[in-house]
Structure formats: C-alpha cells, structure tokens
Amino acid sequence: MEFGTFVWVDAGDRPLHQLYDDHLRLAALADELGFFAYHMAEHHNTPLGLAPSPSVFLAAVARATERIRLGPLVYLLPLYRPQRLAEEVCMLDHLSNGRLELGVGRGVSPWELGHNGVDAATSRPLFLAALDQLLAALHGDGSAFGDLGGAPIEIRPLQQPHPPLSYATTVPESVQWAAGHGMHMMGLGPSTAWRSNVELYRQTWEAHRSDPDRFNGHVERPRIGLNRQVLVAETDAEALDLVRRVYPRFASSFIHLWEVHGDDSFRHRIDLEKSLEHEVILVGSPDSVRAMVERTVEQSGIDYLTCSFAWGSLTFDEAARSMELFACEVMPVFAAV
Secondary structure, eight states: OEEEEEEOOOOOSSOHHHHHHHHHHHHHHHHHHTOSEEEEOOOOSSTTOSOOOHHHHHHHHHHHOSSOEEEESOEEGGGSOHHHHHHHHHHHHHHTTSOBOEEEEOOSOHHHHHHTTOOGGGHHHHHHHHHHHHHHHHTTOOTTSGGGTTOOOOOOOSSSSOOOEEEEOOOHHHHHHHHHTTOEEEEOSOHHHHHHHHHHHHHHHHHHTTOTTOTTTTOSSOOEEEEEEEEEOSSHHHHHHHHHHHHHHHHHHHHHHHHHTTOOTTGGGGOHHHHHHTTSEEEEOHHHHHHHHHHHHHHHOOSEEEEEOSOTTOOHHHHHHHHHHHHHHTGGGGTTO
C-alpha cells in the first residue's frame, strides 16, 4: 500500500503568490514525510485550478523536493501540441532527476474544453492521436507529426523509454483500455462502487500483460488507486468543525463553471454530508481516519491512495498539521500491507 498527495491549487483566502508559496511548502513537507508522489490537476478558466500550467508549477516542485515523485494527473492532451508537450515532459523528467509520473487524459469538463476551442464530443479521438504523437516524440521519432514529419528530436526523457503513464477514469471501457496498456489508474467516488473497476482492471491487465505494444510495458506492476480529500485533526469534533468551515469555498470553486453555464449535473458531487457518509472525504482524528482508510482499502481493493490535504479555505498550518498527523499516525499501519 502506497500513499501520494494530490492538489487542485483551488482558490482560497490568500493572494495568489502566497497560495503558490504555500503549496510549494506543502510539497516539500510531503517529500520529508515520505509520500510516494505529488500529483496535480490541470484545470482552466475556473477557481478550481489556479495553476493551469502543470509543467510550470511542477518545475518549481521538482526543485523544492528531492525524493517524492511528481506529475500531472492529468495533462489534458487535446489542449496541447504534442511535440511541444514532449519537450516539456523531457525537461521535467531531467529537472526532477527522473521522478516524473506522466498522467494523461482528455478532460472531464466540456466547459473547460470548450473555452479552449475543443468540442468535448471529439475529445476522445483527439486525445488518442495526441498520445500517439507524444509517445513517438518521447521515443525520438519525429515522423508522426503530419506536415511537420521528420522534425528533429533533440531532447529525450531521463526515464527510458518514457516516464510511467497514469490515467484517471470511472468508465469501464476506459478502465479496460488503461489496463490493456498497463497504465497506472486512478478513480473517484465511493469505495464499493470502485471495486468492480479494480477487478475489471486486474483481469484485463493479466490478459494483456505480455502484449508487446503496451504503453506501460516497462512498468512491472501498475498502481490502482483512489483520490480522497483528507482532514485530520486532534479530535473528531475539531476535524468536523473545521471541514464544515472550509468546505464551502472548495465546493464553490468545484462547481463554478458548471453553474456559470446553468448545468447542475455535477451538483451532487458537492454534497458534504453525503461525501462524509460515503467516506469520499476522510475527516476525523488519526484513529478515525485510520479506520476509514482501512475500510477504503478493504472495500475497493486498491493499492494506492492519493490524499488532498490543501483545499478550500484551509490555512497552510491547518493543511500541514493534517498532513503530518496522517503521515505519522495513519500511514505506518499500512507499511506492510
């Protein structure tokens, strides 16, 4: 069982430069505390993501840390020119001394895609074509770029043949696709609902583990994980009081673009009481959160959990204390799991 961290860099109650500084300090703390990886989302035109260029922010994280692996979860490939992105990926892999985790996807928000000139209905083929071109460039092949075919490739990633790939989904067809290529996979939602996807992934991965054309063929055992917002305090009462104070700011950022466009299809995702009931937000004392993690692992079958410690109107000190309590009093129980 491994644990990572995940950030949106969503709007809080401080100036943007201070928000960036606080997230960099938390990344350094996660490194010191022994988290496996630091993942960040890519969002655009929304207070949910105030670091819309993962490459820029992760370059800073790479120099502020020493051991923790890091990467986007995910790069929204339909929004990139693959050849240009490949150069950024190579730079990040070298700046981090080979610690890059390369998350890729097509984007869940039709509004974010639309504001950037991409029709969500066409994003799947755009994503697949961009991924093929990205991997070709990382492998040193410039012939895949259409009218730019034959472009010289002067930079390669430190990790060969390329940094390990991750994919995030809750759709069974996409689970099978990711498993067939041996990609690390991340999900969201209740643990019991995720269990069938975990089982589908492992069955598909086993059936295709010897296929020669898998994207992640160089990865011996892919991780299968879930993401959880986490808030640990000294007592259950303190943690619950705190989450009810800070969550409304996160919920407002999460739903912002959907509300602007009069779309209420995601509103159920910001019901705090249901999130607490289904333990998709883990809140409480170290003992209580430890029990929640145990249930999450047992019910879902995952071997990786990413934890979001900084969100909404949590202060740096509150997020740092939550992370420290989790790392020191929850994680060690799972070291041998």
